[in-house]
Amino acid sequence: MADSEVAKRGPDTPPGLSRPNKSNDHENKEAAKTTYCSDACLKAHKPAHQTKHAHFWSKVPATDIINVETNDGVDFAGTLRILTTSRFGLRHIIRSLSEYPLASKAKRKIYISEGHGSVHFARTVAALMCLLPGKDKQLSTLDMFRNAEAAVHLAYSTWVREDVEKTLRARVFAELGSVPLARWEGRGRLKAVYPDLGLTLMGSPDALGHLVMHVGCLPEGRSVPDAASRDCQLRRSLDYLMHGEDENSTWERMYPARRTGWSRWKNGAGGVLLPFGHLKIDVSKISPIFFVDADVRGFAAEPLCEWAFDDIVPSRQSRAEGDTYSQFFSYIQEQMVSFREVLQISSVEFFVIAREKGDSFTDNLDMLGLGPDDKMDRVEIGEGLLDKQPKSTMVDISSILKPCRDSPHATTLCLLTHESIAAQIKSSHNAERMEAKYLSETGWQHSLDNSKCTSSRAEVCQMVHTSYANWPLLAVKELSVPPFMAERADGRHGSVILEGFSGLRMRRRHRVVRDRWSGFPMRDVYLPNGAHDHSLARLRAWQAWAYPEALQWVEFRKARRFPSRADLVGLSTQKGQKTFMRRKKMAARKNVARLGSVRLLNLAENLSAGGLGLLAQIASGMKNLG
Numbered sequence: 001m002a003d004s005e006v007a008k009r010g011p012d013t014p015p016g017l018s019r020p021n022k023s024n025d026h027e028n029k030e031a032a033k034t035t036y037c038s039d040a041c042l043k044a045h046k047p048a049h050q051t052k053h054a055h056f057w058s059k060v061p062a063t064d065i066i067n068v069e070t071n072d073g074v075d076f077a078g079t080l081r082i083l084t085t086s087r088f089g090l091r092h093i094i095r096s097l098s099e100y101p102l103a104s105k106a107k108r109k110i111y112i113s114e115g116h117g118s119v120h121f122a123r124t125v126a127a128l129m130c131l132l133p134g135k136d137k138q139l140s141t142l143d144m145f146r147n148a149e150a151a152v153h154l155a156y157s158t159w160v161r162e163d164v165e166k167t168l169r170a171r172v173f174a175e176l177g178s179v180p181l182a183r184w185e186g187r188g189r190l191k192a193v194y195p196d197l198g199l200t201l202m203g204s205p206d207a208l209g210h211l212v213m214h215v216g217c218l219p220e221g222r223s224v225p226d227a228a229s230r231d232c233q234l235r236r237s238l239d240y241l242m243h244g245e246d247e248n249s250t251w252e253r254m255y256p257a258r259r260t261g262w263s264r265w266k267n268g269a270g271g272v273l274l275p276f277g278h279l280k281i282d283v284s285k286i287s288p289i290f291f292v293d294a295d296v297r298g299f300a301a302e303p304l305c306e307w308a309f310d311d312i313v314p315s316r317q318s319r320a321e322g323d324t325y326s327q328f329f330s331y332i333q334e335q336m337v338s339f340r341e342v343l344q345i346s347s348v349e350f351f352v353i354a355r356e357k358g359d360s361f362t363d364n365l366d367m368l369g370l371g372p373d374d375k376m377d378r379v380e381i382g383e384g385l386l387d388k389q390p391k392s393t394m395v396d397i398s399s400i401l402k403p404c405r406d407s408p409h410a411t412t413l414c415l416l417t418h419e420s421i422a423a424q425i426k427s428s429h430n431a432e433r434m435e436a437k438y439l440s441e442t443g444w445q446h447s448l449d450n451s452k453c454t455s456s457r458a459e460v461c462q463m464v465h466t467s468y469a470n471w472p473l474l475a476v477k478e479l480s481v482p483p484f485m486a487e488r489a490d491g492r493h494g495s496v497i498l499e500g501f502s503g504l505r506m507r508r509r510h511r512v513v514r515d516r517w518s519g520f521p522m523r524d525v526y527l528p529n530g531a532h533d534h535s536l537a538r539l540r541a542w543q544a545w546a547y548p549e550a551l552q553w554v555e556f557r558k559a560r561r562f563p564s565r566a567d568l569v570g571l572s573t574q575k576g577q578k579t580f581m582r583r584k585k586m587a588a589r590k591n592v593a594r595l596g597s598v599r600l601l602n603l604a605e606n607l608s609a610g611g612l613g614l615l616a617q618i619a620s621g622m623k624n625l626g
Helices: 003-009 039-049 090-098 118-131 141-156 162-178 205-215 226-243 247-253 256-266 324-345 361-367 390-400 418-426 429-442 455-469 471-479 536-544 574-625
Strands: 079-084 107-114 182-184 189-194 199-203 348-354 378-381 411-417 504-507 551-558
Touching (some): 090 118, 118 141, 118 205, 118 324, 199 205, 390 504
Parallel strands (some): 079 107, 079 378, 199 348, 378 411
Antiparallel strands (some): 182 189, 504 551
């Protein structure tokens, strides 16, 4: 293999690996390969990419969930409260603030509720500690890029360089050890406040203990013991069992192209990590987040799916003409640097919560001292929540979102998977009957045959089925409110979609994201002569790319408030519900009886006035005849 060919096609070792695999037939041990030059080379690297865990990175690209220019305006000078609940929701905040207008004077309080296991909590906290600027600490541009590079490698590289490890040690391990943990008295949670960083952490002792354990391998000169590695793998397996999505349900909700891509990445066919930088610097340190003791690719999802690469710029570190992964690395790094620059000139506070199983969003916010008036201006509901738990998710949204009369642009972004919703609709005969009865009132006119549900139809059907069919039980047992909230006060039937579910209505304007992530797959296939392959291999690469075409953001706004709980005493049981409705009917009858005489008197007055007018007309007519 000629040196010129290597320089033109890119180096020879998959990025993210610490050293060449022994089964590789290439002998250049200082080079880092960014693409596979042949099927034989791909096959030779396959044993190095076997993975055990199927879900780590989110499959949803980073989204501008604030979008202050379109919604609140650049001149808005109040406080924006933003809550994100998806897996590694920090990426949405990085994307939003990196595009944030520098002229904006708004203060931001950002709440990150991480409920997908301690690994993601550790990943979020460590990335924030790398990126947040401390008070009276002016970093040079070079240091900012180094910290951003450390944050990228922290999440996407199995092994890191020694200089990256030193940055992580100085930024993360030192900060964690500088502040003692204070116990929150309410529910046995721990709380840590870092005033210099504007960061507050809250979680169970286990979650914060896992965080310390993940970064515990960072002290200089300390190797990772086998016992600690096994313990970490065990804890990560428990996290996956408790918080991970079932493999069968994941397969069912994917459309064919994403199934192909998921299979390819899971089986290690061509999966590579981000490049690790300069070729001559040894990559010998284990990343504290992955914490593995072998050269594996990490987890099975493609890490670049977490970012929307719609503005790729030429990479300064690229060593090959088609080194797309270096371009992505530089793109993410510059996003994080822009995020850091915005934080230096604006007021932003971060609150990271390790959400435990069974916790609602309201419980987490109560632990941070937020009162009933401290509602959210933006709420991001990630994948797997609204699809699997629509009722409880809607209840949580309605309890923490600002009403539109208090904040006209307060919005909840919910991620819907169309295939899963359509599957739920098709599997229920009652759902089809509900659809036939109530769908016409929503304004969506669709044929009710056995054809596949369209996206809009599936959303509406799911809302109708979930809201209307289960409203009495939901209203009484979960909300402690009467079922007439779903109907008009005068007794006429009103659609739940028209009236709003839990006070929420769909918001069609001021869309925050595009309908799909545009762009061609970010992976090139090369021929041995260095040329691009735009034929079958290119097509297969396109089919294998896990871009989230089937995922849709739907926006809700809170159109009205709940009635006060003081007026809704005694509604916790079905008996209380019947008593409430009976008393309501009796009060209405008494009101009619009390107003009956007045109504009759008004009727008599109207009749007498009409009769006198008729007599006057008759008299005038007789005069004319005379």
